[in-house]
Amino acid sequence: MAGDAGSIPELDQKKYDSGEQVKIICLGDSAVGKSKLMERFLMDEYRPQQLSTYALTLYKHTATVGNKTVAIDFWDTAGQERFQSMHPSYYHKAHACIMVFDVQRKITYKNLANWYKELREFRPEIPCCVVANKIDADLKVTQRSFNFGKKQGIPFYFVSAADGTNVVKMFREMITRAVEYKQNPSDFMDEVLQELENFDLEEKEDPEADEVGLKTESPELE
Amino acid sequence: MSFEAKRCGVQFSPPSIVLIYQQKETKDVRKRIIPVRNFSKYSDCSMAAEGLKNHPRHKDYLEGVSQSQLEKLHIILRDHMQGLSLEHSLASFRLDPDEDLNQLDDDKLARKKGKMDELFEKNRKHKDDPDFVYDLEMDFTKTTQEKCSWDEESDDGF
Numbered sequence: 001m002a003g004d005a006g007s008i009p010e011l012d013q014k015k016y017d018s019g020e021q022v023k024i025i026c027l028g029d030s031a032v033g034k035s036k037l038m039e040r041f042l043m044d045e046y047r048p049q050q051l052s053t054y055a056l057t058l059y060k061h062t063a064t065v066g067n068k069t070v071a072i073d074f075w076d077t078a079g080q081e082r083f084q085s086m087h088p089s090y091y092h093k094a095h096a097c098i099m100v101f102d103v104q105r106k107i108t109y110k111n112l113a114n115w116y117k118e119l120r121e122f123r124p125e126i127p128c129c130v131v132a133n134k135i136d137a138d139l140k141v142t143q144r145s146f147n148f149g150k151k152q153g154i155p156f157y158f159v160s161a162a163d164g165t166n167v168v169k170m171f172r173e174m175i176t177r178a179v180e181y182k183q184n185p186s187d188f189m190d191e192v193l194q195e196l197e198n199f200d201l202e203e204k205e206d207p208e209a210d211e212v213g214l215k216t217e218s219p220e221l222e
Numbered sequence: 223m224s225f226e227a228k229r230c231g232v233q234f235s236p237p238s239i240v241l242i243y244q245q246k247e248t249k250d251v252r253k254r255i256i257p258v259r260n261f262s263k264y265s266d267c268s269m270a271a272e273g274l275k276n277h278p279r280h281k282d283y284l285e286g287v288s289q290s291q292l293e294k295l296h297i298i299l300r301d302h303m304q305g306l307s308l309e310h311s312l313a314s315f316r317l318d319p320d321e322d323l324n325q326l327d328d329d330k331l332a333r334k335k336g337k338m339d340e341l342f343e344k345n346r347k348h349k350d351d352p353d354f355v356y357d358l359e360m361d362f363t364k365t366t367q368e369k370c371s372w373d374e375e376s377d378d379g380f
Contacts, residue, residue, distance in 0.1 A: 029323065030324045030331060031323045031331065031335050031338060036342065079328070079331075104319055105319050106320065106372050107319075107321075107322055110372070134341075137341055142362040143365050143367065143368050144369070144370040145367065145370055147369075147373040158360075160345070161342070162341075162342045162343075162345040162346045163345055163346070163358070164347055164354075164355065165358050165359075165360050166358070166359055166360060167358075168357040168359075169357065
């Protein structure tokens, strides 16, 4: 599977290597409000590109960080979360990750651990945050401390896509962190994935090659 | 001509949307039965709701009824056409906070999302609202103290 990373034909992910292109991914369960958050942040700019074959939605955005203009692609799932796991190309070359849960549904908070684990398998070092969405449903939740972010050492935001609370602040901070990370990356995972891609190409010449062989290789590479 | 929608429901035979509304000037309360045409058990409820919401003859009356509510009513009508009971339809909208929505297919997930949208729309601040603030910030770091019970079972990485 990992060998397929970056192979979505409509999306040349090589562009994310250039200085001005940033990729930020969203993770979280179905119906936690990931798309609603994107829409609230982008407002009129909101022009999603649906790639339904890949259960993927892309939102393009331009931002200025410092004195530099950057083009950001936000990657949002379009039902891919149903498989409890994302295709490796979703994580490939990502510069930051926004993890969302619904404050009204405990299961979506509990599942953050799974999403975070999968994220770190592919992107051990990229900036990440936890977003508690739908606080407009019951503002009292903001008096509670949710430990997941603290425990993983990542920022935590109480937000509402409906009334807009902290949505723009969260996105702006994540964009800044994504750009900083890009300027000073500490992940070797891109190189590892590159290796896996090469490996896959070699393997393909052998019709007997078993894809499972790839999976068993990857833990040793961590 | 101004109307205030009071209640909205369905009638199975013939398939119709029923609206109880008040005429704002005269205070008269009236019932309007809107037959649902060109709608079958295979129809797209979201498109049907959108069509009705923008229907030249009905749109003034339906102004106060959200599109997601109209969609819900169409789902009830369609379920009935498919031989499903009203109880079944209503149960499919109900939100169970412990249910794993990742497991639902598109249709079932759409029903839950429709229900969630009711609250979203109710609390939503629109760009045209006079008190709309794009970059609305609130600091909750000072108020956060209470431990969250969701963190209690620590065996799963929390």
